Amino acid sequence: MTGPESPRKPELVCPAGTPAALRTAVDAGADAIYCGLANETNARNFAGLNFSPESLAQSIAYAHQRNVHVLLAVNSFATAPRTQMWKDSVDVAARIGADAVIVADIGVAAYVAEKYPDMRLHLSVQAGASSPEAIRYYCEQFGVKRVVLPRILTVAEISAIHRQIPCEIEAFVFGNIGMMSEGRCSLTNYATGISTNMHGVCSPASAVQYVRRPDGSTSAELGPFDIDCYSADESTGYPTICKGRYTNVSRPDPYYAFEEPVTLNLSSLLPDLMNAGVTALKIEGRQRSRSYVQMVVSAFRRAVDDISAGRQPDLGGLAQLSEGGKETQGAFKTKKWR
């Protein structure tokens, strides 16, 4: 998939939650689109989102006519006794000609490697492979061609990993940033009984409630837990456990114990990431609207083209798309984030 492109010009990998978003991302300049089937086999299993096998086949045709690849995420964890559902999703990808499958589960990876040895295999961020040894294991055992790195590494660490692994690197550059290591978080299941790993959902809308308190404040609840509480003059946020405010014995005023609601924006680190040996830049947001996808994808398209051509990129427009307007470079810039 790297094809004839020089390593200096990375592939732009963009999200699509619907066929319309997919066409939008293709038209806005994506090199590849990633998406999932409308079931529990992918990590963005939200109501009204994702593809049927038929709509995926049509979307792949649309993308391929424009030389854009389509990657199918089958990246939740196949859960016995429902394992067959994940195998079926892989079969769909093979049947309708997806350009790669993105998997996290060892069992699913083993199934792909055994049944479809020629299918291109990407290791999902959900696999949490954060060291050269872990990545090499997946490459040796299953023939993984690309790893999507967890969002817990600095650019310097990414660069070091690049030199020690036999596969390509895909790195997140923009979008929602979870605070917990991907694929290793059962917080949603603890509060709601719906599991991120087993059902592909973080903070399901069906478990969310906003409750108006007598003092005019609004509490945002997930299951029975108030994840945050907003005074009348604050705008309310979505209750995601790792972005809530809590107290502890020495901090009686609620604080962001894990992270504030912020958006990852690595646009200013793009040149560094490209120099670190990153093959593909990934934009998060399969749950986002078409207009969001259009704006983010075209902004990054211009930026990547500008940097590759030695021009100064302009990324001013991206800030307004950030969650609550706040941005972070997360783990990528400095170890002090940890």
Add this chain to the structure above:
Amino acid sequence: MAAASLTMGPILFHWPEQQKRDFWFRIADEAPVDTVYLGEVVCSKRTPFFDHSLEAVAERLQRGGKRVIWSTLAEVVSKLDRKVIESFCGFDEVEANDVSALYFLKGRPHRIGQYLNVYNEETIRHLAGNGASHFCLPVELPLSTVSELARAARETNAGIEVQVFGKVSLALSARCYHARAHGRTKDNCLFVCENDPDGLDLKTHSGKPFLSVNGIQTLSEKYLNLSSEIAGLQAAGVSAFRLSPHSSDMVEIASAYRQLLDGAISAGELDARLDAVGVPAQRMNGFVHAQPGFAYVANRP
């Protein structure tokens, strides 16, 4: 059905060296557990504090008739993490908690820890094919999944272990939340996690106990207690039951679970003994019932 084995998991918290030594010595001499897991699972920065006690502790445990397994770090990011993993994989009997360890262990017998994502029979088969002989399952699995995995494990003669007591690990992160709570970062944490022998509890705005922070790890605030589920788990093919160490009297807790496994006391009697040693009364068992993890499902057999 083979005799159920009782195990003591790794100490998750940053107890002072002396406390850890005393803990393991007492377990070695007094606790009716078959297997113990030694090693720092959460934070490689803590490892130097206990390095020179490891040998003495392992020796004493073995003299006490315990099988000693070395449990690896659950998350590998830094150079130090990688070094620690590699050196741990040099021990005879190792439990892998991250795929990084599998890279070193493949081809020889080893165990799979509860931090590795084992959710289906294909994963069991793959890992068993590379030498895995025992699986401690992730904490969030419902009984229906545990049963299927136990069946797959039996086909490869592997053991299946499930945690039955203690706070459960819900998430790992690159960031240290203990340091953050004190306005520090992971690199200059000054080991503030040492102040909280059972984790730093977080409450919601309305004062509801919720989670517990242990360095980069987020645990449940509630203690898991599967006293009423053990019989069902045994029937499903679970062969080993893990207690996760806390500052409460773990020898007494181990004795109670041992007696429960032997049919000498009831689940109700075990619960009363947990009360007696001061284990917080609000307990959880939801995951195994396919309910929210924090929930307690009344299930008296």
